[in-house]
Amino acid sequence: DVKVTQSSRYLVKRTGEKVFLECVQDMDHENMFWYRQDPGLGLRLIYFSYDVKMKEKGDIPEGYSVSREKKERFSLILESASTNQTSMYLCASSLRGPSGNTIYFGEGSWLTVV
Amino acid sequence: AQKVTQAQTEISVVEKEDVTLDCVYETRDTTYYLFWYKQPPSGELVFLIRRNSFDEQNEISGRYSWNFQKSTSSFNFTITASQVVDSAVYFCALVPIKAAGNKLTFGGGTRVLVKP
Numbered sequence: 001d002v003k004v005t006q007s008s009r010y011l012v013k014r015t016g017e018k019v020f021l022e023c024v025q026d027m028d029h030e031n032m033f034w035y036r037q038d039p040g041l042g043l044r045l046i047y048f049s050y051d052v053k054m055k056e057k058g059d060i061p062e063g064y065s066v067s068r069e070k071k072e073r074f075s076l077i078l079e080s081a082s083t084n085q086t087s088m089y090l091c092a093s094s095l096r097g098p099s100g101n102t103i104y105f106g107e108g109s110w111l112t113v114v
Numbered sequence: 115a116q117k118v119t120q121a122q123t124e125i126s127v128v129e130k131e132d133v134t135l136d137c138v139y140e141t142r143d144t145t146y147y148l149f150w151y152k153q154p155p156s157g158e159l160v161f162l163i164r165r166n167s168f169d170e171q172n173e174i175s176g177r178y179s180w181n182f183q184k185s186t187s188s189f190n191f192t193i194t195a196s197q198v199v200d201s202a203v204y205f206c207a208l209v210p211i212k213a214a215g216n217k218l219t220f221g222g223g224t225r226v227l228v229k230p
Contacts, residue, residue: 042220108157
């Protein structure tokens, strides 16, 4: 079974803190994604990576950065957390190939910024 | 740009009732994939189905069925004889086949509550 693991399920951080959300996948997938989920808005893509050290902005990259130093690991970084970044964050991965390959998701990280 | 609309934000039914979730999409691409995902309370999105735009045949999998109508840009999902375990948030999503990167566009989700 494909496994996408997000290291932290629940975090509470203070405004201005630097926050790291870690994600690891065990299926040798090239593509990795970070989505943000908010009620009524569905999932919105923050960043995407199609290979080690490669990244591409998604629809809402402002206030976020990412790091992909190893194929299996994709980190989301909030340089200076703000209250409007309180949300559920979902990591995902898929094979590269043509679009349409099944995307596998982690269980999500609930981040509260106070 | 793509857009996926799930007009129903929440549906509440009693166990054994049927429930239909609507999904309407917009895209300028002529070839694309459509998906449905289920998100139980645990948080992880679970893949349910992928359908490509070439194939308008309806599909049934157990109590789940999907009605794809390209003419109305809709990809509706029906749960027959609902059960409490079907309580979850369901997402519809789209990706153009020619798009690089396999980046899905999601709808806002529909929360389904099945009461015993």
